[in-house]
Amino acid sequence: MKKQWWHRTVGYQIYPKSFQDTNGDGIGDLQGVIRRLDKIAALGANVIWLCPVFPSPMVDNGYDVADYMDIDPCFGSMEDMKELIAKAGEKGIRVLMDLVANHSSDQHVWFQEALKDPFGEYGKYYVFREGKAGGPPNNWRSIFGGSAWEPVPGRENLYYLHLFTKQQPDLNWENPRLREEICRIIRDWMALGLGGFRLDAVSHLKKNYDYVDLPPDGPDGLCLAFEEFNNVEGLSDFLMEMKEKAFGPADALTIGEYDEMKPEDVEAVIGENGSFSSVFDFSHTHLNVNFPEWEGDTVRMFNAYRDRLFEAQRVVAGRGLLCNFLENHDKDRCIDRFLAKKDQNRYSVRMLPVTNFFFPGIVFLYQGQEIGMRDYPKKSMDEYVDAPTHAEYEGLVKRGLTPQEALCRINMNSREHSRTPMQWNDGPNAGFTEGKPWFAVNPGYVSLNYEAQERDPASLLHFYRKMVSVRRRPDLEETFIYGRLLPRFQERDGILAYERRDEKNRILVIASALGQETALSLEALDGADAVRVKEILLNNYEEPPVFEKSSASQREILLRPWECLVLALQE
Ligand code: NOJ
Numbered sequence: 001m002k003k004q005w006w007h008r009t010v011g012y013q014i015y016p017k018s019f020q021d022t023n024g025d026g027i028g029d030l031q032g033v034i035r036r037l038d039k040i041a042a043l044g045a046n047v048i049w050l051c052p053v054f055p056s057p058m059v060d061n062g063y064d065v066a067d068y069m070d071i072d073p074c075f076g077s078m079e080d081m082k083e084l085i086a087k088a089g090e091k092g093i094r095v096l097m098d099l100v101a102n103h104s105s106d107q108h109v110w111f112q113e114a115l116k117d118p119f120g121e122y123g124k125y126y127v128f129r130e131g132k133a134g135g136p137p138n139n140w141r142s143i144f145g146g147s148a149w150e151p152v153p154g155r156e157n158l159y160y161l162h163l164f165t166k167q168q169p170d171l172n173w174e175n176p177r178l179r180e181e182i183c184r185i186i187r188d189w190m191a192l193g194l195g196g197f198r199l200d201a202v203s204h205l206k207k208n209y210d211y212v213d214l215p216p217d218g219p220d221g222l223c224l225a226f227e228e229f230n231n232v233e234g235l236s237d238f239l240m241e242m243k244e245k246a247f248g249p250a251d252a253l254t255i256g257e258y259d260e261m262k263p264e265d266v267e268a269v270i271g272e273n274g275s276f277s278s279v280f281d282f283s284h285t286h287l288n289v290n291f292p293e294w295e296g297d298t299v300r301m302f303n304a305y306r307d308r309l310f311e312a313q314r315v316v317a318g319r320g321l322l323c324n325f326l327e328n329h330d331k332d333r334c335i336d337r338f339l340a341k342k343d344q345n346r347y348s349v350r351m352l353p354v355t356n357f358f359f360p361g362i363v364f365l366y367q368g369q370e371i372g373m374r375d376y377p378k379k380s381m382d383e384y385v386d387a388p389t390h391a392e393y394e395g396l397v398k399r400g401l402t403p404q405e406a407l408c409r410i411n412m413n414s415r416e417h418s419r420t421p422m423q424w425n426d427g428p429n430a431g432f433t434e435g436k437p438w439f440a441v442n443p444g445y446v447s448l449n450y451e452a453q454e455r456d457p458a459s460l461l462h463f464y465r466k467m468v469s470v471r472r473r474p475d476l477e478e479t480f481i482y483g484r485l486l487p488r489f490q491e492r493d494g495i496l497a498y499e500r501r502d503e504k505n506r507i508l509v510i511a512s513a514l515g516q517e518t519a520l521s522l523e524a525l526d527g528a529d530a531v532r533v534k535e536i537l538l539n540n541y542e543e544p545p546v547f548e549k550s551s552a553s554q555r556e557i558l559l560r561p562w563e564c565l566v567l568a569l570q571e
Helices: 030-035 037-043 078-090 109-116 176-190 235-250 263-270 298-316 334-338 348-357 387-398 403-413 415-419 450-455 460-471 477-482
Strands: 010-014 047-050 094-099 128-130 149-151 158-161 196-199 253-256 278-280 321-324 362-366 484-488 495-501 506-512 518-521 533-539 546-549 554-559 564-569
Touching: 030 037, 030 078, 037 460, 078 094, 094 176, 094 253, 176 196, 176 235, 196 235, 235 263, 263 278, 263 298, 298 321, 298 334, 298 348, 298 495, 334 348, 348 362, 348 460, 348 506, 348 564, 387 403, 387 415, 450 460, 460 533, 477 495, 495 518, 506 554
Parallel strands: 010 047, 010 362, 047 094, 094 196, 196 253, 253 278, 278 321, 321 362
Antiparallel strands: 128 158, 149 158, 484 495, 495 506, 506 564, 518 554, 533 564, 546 554
């Protein structure tokens, strides 16, 4: 594999609205990111992904872009953005923006012009279709609920397509002029010194335009027709064009939000000459220990998690690099997602991130993950602000859940849990703002906050810093990025373990989700006779790991509850 600068990515995702406010309006801003760059550097991250900061009516918190070449005043100005790119660069940190090009905002001038003349030049930037039998063109369901078609105001029998909210009309990628506009936008941003982009909803750019009705998947007669608008034949032509005309020449890091990559497409999507640098590994994102199917059984779900991760890695091995992560702005917090309440403790919360942090590929952390921020369940739906969350709630009630049951389900896995303001200190509003926060701070901030953890060398924050420093250690880094991944002890309940090997290093990673001690025999490893621990790179207990020794080697590890270990082994 040809080495690229971005292979060394340890990324940090920022949800700007909730990160740090500096002007007292209750909304995080770019100056806030600049203020906290020291913290990001101290964590050891070398790439930042900023969720959208473009001008936007904020129906979907910036994922409804009204102007791709400016900054929303609530976040600051173009000057602030340039300052951020420059100051981050001084610390060795590259900045990624979020390219939302499957749809724009309905307030974008393109769409406003299109509404005036749906059959004119800008009408061709969107997807307008005639309805049928007095209703929409077909029965596609929007990903955020309801019909994917919205009647065009003032027009008889004309609709536009929106896979997300109706304020997010889909762009028409069949139109070469639209594609050229997007490439120009990418080039202009890259010219400002950006590191690249995360690409929102990118597997939806191509649709199957037969527009036939599909068998309904609900009582409303609609169908979430993923096969008609996700990863559809011909998508890669659009993606390759973007790469050739915009990303490639700028040497951009591009990470696709790409759902369900088919095994046969790995080379085309993330291979050396593929459309993107990497795509997120979403194989674990539908798991939640609080869902009825898992009955709060952390170990049983952990086994499924482990098997999915290893399978995802097996599929791409030697062909492309996945982007490994646990949290993002669309998921609830990982501690609450993976660990039943009774299993959350100082050891288990350290064990969790180790599970995939030493995998091949690149890695990403999400703001607040490094201090173990938690979900913030609400007492009433009024406390949620996200339109799709409300739409999901309505859908649950329509399916027969009582309001209380529906709220309970939303509390279980709302994406808004990850959007509560960053907990910087125990002062007013957790140090996030001097104004009124746009979204309520999790009251847990009094004891769980950044400054308290920074003062405590035994804190989770310091564990994360150590974890990143191990991954980036010059003599180990290449082994972690490119080395072989060898799953170990996969038959053992509650154990996720793997070796990373190349000609320079042999590293063993072990994570236990068991609440009791267990012994692992190192004889199960290749060349067991010679197994000797050279160095303990990372562990979550203060005391060193316990080995049963024979004369020649350390043959058995007595793992303590929730223990995790990263060990350099002698060849
Ligand atoms: C995926 C983004 O991550 C999510 O936050 C957003 O709502 C949708 N795409 C629509 O842009």
